[in-house]
Amino acid sequence: MPSNITTSAEAVLLDGENLRLEQVSAIARNFRKAELALPAKERMLQSRRLVEQWLQEGKVMYGITTGFGSLQHVAIPPEQMEQLQENIILSHAAGVGDPLPEDIVRAMMALRANALAKGCSGIRVEVVEALLEMLNRRVCPIVPAKGSVGSSGDLAPLAHMTLVLLGKGEAMYEGKRLAGGEAMQRAGIEPVKLKAKEGLALTNGTQFMSAIGLLALLDAEALAKTADISGAMSLEAVKGRSDPFLKEVNELRPFTGQIKCAGNISRLIKDSELIDRSEWLSRRKAGETDDRGHEESKIQDAYSLRCMPQVHGASREAMAFVRHILEVEINSATDNPLIRADLEKSYSAGNFHGQPIALAMDFLALALAELGNIAERRIARLVDKNHNFGLPAYLIDDSGLNTGMMLAQYTAAALVSENKVLIHPASGDSIPTSSNQEDHNSMGSIAARQAREVLENVQRIVAIELLCAAQAIGFRRRMGQAPGAGTAAAYKLIRQHIEQRQSDKDGAIHLDIEKAIDLVSSGECLRAVNLALAGDALD
Numbered sequence: 001m002p003s004n005i006t007t008s009a010e011a012v013l014l015d016g017e018n019l020r021l022e023q024v025s026a027i028a029r030n031f032r033k034a035e036l037a038l039p040a041k042e043r044m045l046q047s048r049r050l051v052e053q054w055l056q057e058g059k060v061m062y063g064i065t066t067g068f069g070s071l072q073h074v075a076i077p078p079e080q081m082e083q084l085q086e087n088i089i090l091s092h093a094a095g096v097g098d099p100l101p102e103d104i105v106r107a108m109m110a111l112r113a114n115a116l117a118k119g120c121s122g123i124r125v126e127v128v129e130a131l132l133e134m135l136n137r138r139v140c141p142i143v144p145a146k147g148s149v150g151s152s153g154d155l156a157p158l159a160h161m162t163l164v165l166l167g168k169g170e171a172m173y174e175g176k177r178l179a180g181g182e183a184m185q186r187a188g189i190e191p192v193k194l195k196a197k198e199g200l201a202l203t204n205g206t207q208f209m210s211a212i213g214l215l216a217l218l219d220a221e222a223l224a225k226t227a228d229i230s231g232a233m234s235l236e237a238v239k240g241r242s243d244p245f246l247k248e249v250n251e252l253r254p255f256t257g258q259i260k261c262a263g264n265i266s267r268l269i270k271d272s273e274l275i276d277r278s279e280w281l282s283r284r285k286a287g288e289t290d291d292r293g294h295e296e297s298k299i300q301d302a303y304s305l306r307c308m309p310q311v312h313g314a315s316r317e318a319m320a321f322v323r324h325i326l327e328v329e330i331n332s333a334t335d336n337p338l339i340r341a342d343l344e345k346s347y348s349a350g351n352f353h354g355q356p357i358a359l360a361m362d363f364l365a366l367a368l369a370e371l372g373n374i375a376e377r378r379i380a381r382l383v384d385k386n387h388n389f390g391l392p393a394y395l396i397d398d399s400g401l402n403t404g405m406m407l408a409q410y411t412a413a414a415l416v417s418e419n420k421v422l423i424h425p426a427s428g429d430s431i432p433t434s435s436n437q438e439d440h441n442s443m444g445s446i447a448a449r450q451a452r453e454v455l456e457n458v459q460r461i462v463a464i465e466l467l468c469a470a471q472a473i474g475f476r477r478r479m480g481q482a483p484g485a486g487t488a489a490a491y492k493l494i495r496q497h498i499e500q501r502q503s504d505k506d507g508a509i510h511l512d513i514e515k516a517i518d519l520v521s522s523g524e525c526l527r528a529v530n531l532a533l534a535g536d537a538l539d
Helices: 021-030 038-057 078-092 102-116 125-136 155-165 180-187 198-203 207-237 256-268 279-285 308-329 355-383 406-422 444-478 485-497 509-521 524-532
Strands: 012-014 034-036 096-099 144-146 170-173 176-179 338-340 345-347
Touching: 012 021, 012 102, 021 102, 021 207, 021 308, 034 038, 034 102, 034 125, 038 125, 038 338, 078 155, 078 198, 102 125, 102 155, 102 198, 102 207, 125 155, 125 180, 125 198, 144 155, 155 170, 155 180, 155 198, 155 207, 170 180, 176 180, 207 256, 207 308, 207 355, 207 444, 207 485, 207 509, 207 524, 256 308, 256 485, 308 355, 355 406, 355 444, 406 444, 406 509, 444 485, 444 509, 485 509, 485 524, 509 524
Parallel strands: 012 034
Antiparallel strands: 096 144, 170 176, 338 345
16 A cells, blocks of 8 residues: 555545545645545436436437537447546646645645535446555646636646546656656556546536636735735834724624734734834823824724724635635536436536636635735835834834835735736636637636735735734834734734844844745644633634
């Protein structure tokens, strides 16, 4: 038995009905084992028996006894039906571009297996079990990132996945890129010989776009909480006000996302010596008059600070919508034709069309971009001596000789501007394929890839905010002013990895930025803060 077979204590049972997003992530990223549930096997057997019965009866069925797409009028004789199924894999594996990361390919494999487990595809149980063996033994097909228009299923990516199942194509195995047949042989898995309907069943579906979108959403949900942390640190750095985050304020506009964000920031800044501590407020309470200028006499903070619940919260509401769409999609039958064994009928329909995912992915990209937009505005305030409430220009001593965090803000601004291009809705486009038979396509795969790219950019922006806010809080600590319990945990973690910058001689700043990005994208920053908050973790 190969040494890298997953040995997790409890397998995820795929039944086509009850798969959760977090379970897919566990399979894709933590190598949790996946198996077919017994009821799923029974449904698959029933639908397969029906396909074989119809073949014996000579029934005309799209993609089984006919060609594909605009070639649906071409009859396929019985002796060529198996070749037809292999041909669709060979001809449809037309993807281009860089290979997808392993976690996305693994998620795609798990999602396709779950869709087939629904029992509406007419595929043999042993074919899906072979696909799961690939997953469990960590044979990862090489799948190019580009080539799907998001209707008729993610045809090209799923065909590249299936090539390896047939002992063809290429795959990663034990850290090496190998011919698909060699990878299967080394893993001890017998390649599959497809029968009628099975090539079509393996390629007709939305699992490519869903896999990208699912993992991006889970990362986005974590990033929204991390943005609350970086925003709370910025609030402290400029001695902000706590009023905008009070429960009695936010319950008057009771959006769930807004209330969660406000609650998070309130917990993060609890007992902070920097919040509600402006010198003007202290003097006013003592009966003194103000004569020290606008910044010292602020009664309310800029929008990027006091409107965090409204902006971060709106992005959270969008993510909740995307989660709903994905939860439905990953437990749906999305191929064609669909087979209802209980009704003894087959249906040529359009469940493969990716429009629900396309719209959701465009919405996710927009929601993420807004988190980046507002974070960059807070970064800009931190480095601007006219708006950072008494901190040095660009958060560095001896500014002039040193430019400190100046270019960190430039980088954040560049990422924000790049996101403005990436949030152009892919779902607003369509182009016909297959001789105009497939005359409306969703572009959901492009929307998903764009959302993932925006996610990565916003992770970088939030990381830069954490870096700048920590630098600013370092100056406040020098003055004897301590942050709140939650923000203090984030500050401590950052300082464990990145030293306070004293001058430009401290090394190239991109190295600090990369370390901060890793703290965000790995989830380490969020975990450290939740650990410090004990039983009051961020929502």
